[in-house]
Amino acid sequence: QVQLVESGGGLVQAGGSLRLSCAASGRTLSSYTMGWFRQAPGKEREFVAAISGGGTITDFADSVKGRFTISRDNAKNTVYLQMNSLAPEDTAVYYCAKRIRLGYSGSRIKADFDSWGQGTQVTVSS
Numbered sequence: 012q013v014q015l016v017e018s019g020g021g022l023v024q025a026g027g028s029l030r031l032s033c034a035a036s037g038r039t040l041s042s043y044t045m046g047w048f049r050q051a052p053g054k055e056r057e058f059v060a061a062i063s064g065g066g067t068i069t070d071f072a073d074s075v076k077g078r079f080t081i082s083r084d085n086a087k088n089t090v091y092l093q094m095n096s097l098a099p100e101d102t103a104v105y106y107c108a109k110r111i112r113l114g115y116s117g118s119r120i121k122a123d124f125d126s127w128g129q130g131t132q133v134t135v136s137s
Contacts, residue, residue, distance in 0.1 A: 015109065017106065022134045025099060035088045035090075045062055045081075045090045049133075056121055058119040059075055061118075094133070100135075109125060
C-alpha cells in the first residue's frame with residue numbers, strides 16, 4: 012500500500028510558475044508509471060502528465076505541452092510537476108497517482124491509476 016502526498020500548490024499570477032511535488036511512502040515507486048491529474052470546479056478530473064518508472068518516457072496533455080514538465084527522483088521516491096507560463100485555466104486541484112499495472116502503457120485513463128493523493132490547490136489569477 013502506497014500513500015501519496017502532493018504539495019507545492021498556491022496562488023500565482025498568470026505567467027508565473029509553480030513546482031508541485033508528490034512524495035510517496037509505503038512502497039517504492041521506481042517500477043511504476045506515475046501521473047498527474049487535475050480537477051477544476053464543476054469539471055471531471057483530467058489527465059495532465061505521466062512519466063514512466065525510469066523517467067525516460069513522458070507524456071503531456073495538449074493543454075500543457077511546452078509549459079509543464081514532469082520528472083521524478085526515484086532515490087527520493089518523489090515525482091514533480093514543474094508548471095510554467097501558468098494561465099487561469101490551469102486553476103484546479105492537482106492530484107498525483109500511481110498506475111496500477113507495471114510498465115509504461117501510455118494510458119491517460121483515470122481508472123488505470125490508483126493511490127490518489129489528497130491533492131494540492133493551484134490558483135492562477137488573471
